[in-house]
Amino acid sequence: MTASSRRRIPEATVARLPLYYRALIETGERQVATISSERLAELAGVNAAKVRKDLSYLGSYGTRGVGYDVEYLLHEISRELGLTRDWPVAIVGIGNLGRALANYRGFGARGFRVEALIDADPALVGHRIGELAVVSIDDLDRVVSEHNIAIGILATPASAAQEVADRLVAAGVTSILNFAPAVCSVPEGVSMRKVDLAIELQILSFYQLRRATSGVAPPRERAG
Amino acid sequence: MTASSRRRIPEATVARLPLYYRALIETGERQVATISSERLAELAGVNAAKVRKDLSYLGSYGTRGVGYDVEYLLHEISRELGLTRDWPVAIVGIGNLGRALANYRGFGARGFRVEALIDADPALVGHRIGELAVVSIDDLDRVVSEHNIAIGILATPASAAQEVADRLVAAGVTSILNFAPAVCSVPEGVSMRKVDLAIELQILSFYQLRRATSGVAPPRERAG
């Protein structure tokens, strides 16, 4: 039975699976064999009922009276998230942020291997960052297909975002992580997630202001 | 009447206000005086009914048959988001990401002025990045109160995140943007938003895998 033959997993649950994954990795390193939903909830910063419901979407992997087998659960979540294989990734836009992302060690650890750095600026092309040389955006198509890249990270200025997204999609990329502060649309069948740093600060600012001018408490955390 | 004396604004709406803000800025620059909810929805990448409902939480600023006055609406949203004033910000953890954030131009444009760079590594202290010198974490308390910093950006390794968050809160910071891949709790009355790059990729990977093994379509976009 493949991962996809199961019942549909709610989006909110998918967003929490990486939290469980991380918590389980840490737990496994401490040679702990089983873990209860309560403990896992604590480590992941959520509520225990939610953990149980989330995990039940993957199947009944727990044992009543005991808890979940750490190794087994870890394996199942890895498989569900596609972390049992490597994902070659390309970063487009090698500015401040793109460079930081290129050097970020956290990706490789989870199987996301940055295999291409792409930029439109001729002055940057050929410049090495770590093991990789920046290639021209003219070679986007070739690089994407040669490295079999399915996931693209968009770190260009806002003005270039839509055009680059289109080119990535045309080249065969079907998942995009967009850091550009711009609305950007992709066709059906392509996923896109947005991370906008300025927007995050503006949301904080809203609640900060409310707290300053009144006694209104902010929500405890965001949806993610 | 202050921003906070109105009825409560739903969290989901707050998260969209910055999108409207950005769209209105762009529209204003094109000398357009009024805008319909439909057009604004298009620019912000959401649905028109949502735009109208969101804006109605701020008050009835539209004119039936006409639309919204761009300048006026912009002003109201700015005020609501606290963008009419400046927010001094500190970045803690001057690694790859911290440095990129320190150089990021997008913050200043919205009134978020990075006024302090803090790190625990003595080798980094004194090092200049742009206009600012990195200061020691031992001076965190002093720097935060001297600059009246209410918003902190946490870009440390996961292992230091909770401790640094505690120190920020103790120093008087009441809003934290957390980039560290760790669960991290803050007391009531402090807001924290999380941005975890590895988690974003893992979510993309999930849907990528589903698409590869079956014909299941991913959700069109995230909640944000």
Added chain:
DNA sequence: CACACTTTGAGAACGCGTGCACAAGCTCGG
């Protein structure tokens, strides 16, 4: 001034996600 047209604002229905509460099921000690 009346009428056609546009667009907002809000009522209402629906769907998703959350969390309580508890039965079902497992372990372990005696």
Added chain:
DNA sequence: CCGAGCTTGTGCACGCGTTCTCAAAGTGTG
């Protein structure tokens, strides 16, 4: 082998957010 104790899995109710829909309210033309 039995009963006490623990933990999972899930039914259910509730609340939030989204979206459909339409009356209300404005504009503009003849």
